[in-house]
Amino acid sequence: MSHSAKSDNARLITTRRTILGGMTAFGASAMLPASVRVAEAAMPKKHQRIDVHHHFVLPDYAERGGKTPPLKNWSVQKSLEDMDKGGVTTAMLSVTTPTLQVYAVNGNMMDPTLIRRSNEIGTRIVTDHPSKFGMFATLPLTDPDASLKEIEYVYDTLKVDGIALFTSYGNQWLGNAVFDPVFAELNRRKAVIYTHPVSPTCCTGLIKEVNESEIEYGTDTSRAIASMVFTGASQRFPDIRMIFSHGGGTVPFLIRRFLKDAKGTPALAKILPNGFMPELLRFYFDIAQIPIRAPLLALKDVIPVPHLVFGTDYPYLTAAEHVEGLKEAKVFTAKELRMIDEGVANLVPRLKA
Secondary structure, eight states, X not given: OOHHHHHHHHHHHHHHHHHTTTOSOTTOGGGSOHHHHHHHHTOOSSOOOEEEEEEOOOTTTTTTTOOOHHHHTOOHHHHHHHHHHXXXXXXXXXXXXXXXXXXXXXXXTTOHHHHHHHHHHHHHHHHHSTTTEEEEEEOOTTSHHHHHHHHHHHHHTSOOSEEEEESEETTEETTOGGGHHHHHHHHHTTOEEEEEOOOOGGGSSSSXXXXXXXXXXXXXXXXXXXXXXXXXXXXXXXXXEEEESGGGXXXXXXXXXXXXXXXXXXXXXXXXXXXXXXXXXXOEEEOTTOOSHHHHHHHHHHSOGGGEEOOOOBTTSOHHHHHHHHHHHTOSOHHHHHHHHHGGGGTSGGGOO
């Protein structure tokens, strides 16, 4: 290596250490809450692979004009077959936006009646296959009163495992104070919240040659995380366990900016006296749609392995694609891969083997 190259490498290492503010490894277990470390010590004896990111489709989706190919061909049986091929023992069901858009009432996919029907259909699948599926119920979050009623129904009557929320609703992201009454109740219930990105109204149709989800899903996930942290919502609701999709979107690549802003902007420093990382590490991140080396390396460098969970985004990608991709990437050890496979069991105790 030339003297110039050695100097450049030394500067890179020094810069990285400065950015991390003295933290030599984001993955250090000492940074995790004690309760999480205890849960990790009690790993299931039987190897499980739990898919936290697995979509179901309401009946007659295609007949109603649904055009998304993977969703048009979806069935419970095909889900089960894909799980078997990828060694998935349990899949956590959630509904996604294309399905809700097809069933929207007067254009409103957050209509409480539609949300209730969706939650009941998903729960019925779990009832029919209790060892194979779990359920994240959707809320009509734009209607706080209806959301509070739905929370009571899905937890006390349907007995769901957690809640599924989108990253944004119109021009409001999850940390917006307008959602505080709903988050307060979810915090009281110590809810597990799985989040799925959307293409927000601000940013649709910008590049006609590219499906907006390809760029906006990762970006909107980052907006939601920034919203939860920088508004102080992650501190207001400390008992909620939130799971963000697709490896946290672009957060691993924006980490320096977020660390810098949390300390260098006076207003944010007041909200985040301990900086950005302690709040980021309240969250969990699935590896759906990123089973290749580059994003996995970035994610692992920022997020400790115990906060990573297995996900597939089925039916858009398969379980087998993710299992093989994780192995081929050679980013995680065999022990770490098992921790990822079984990570959701630390959040949903009934899944413990």
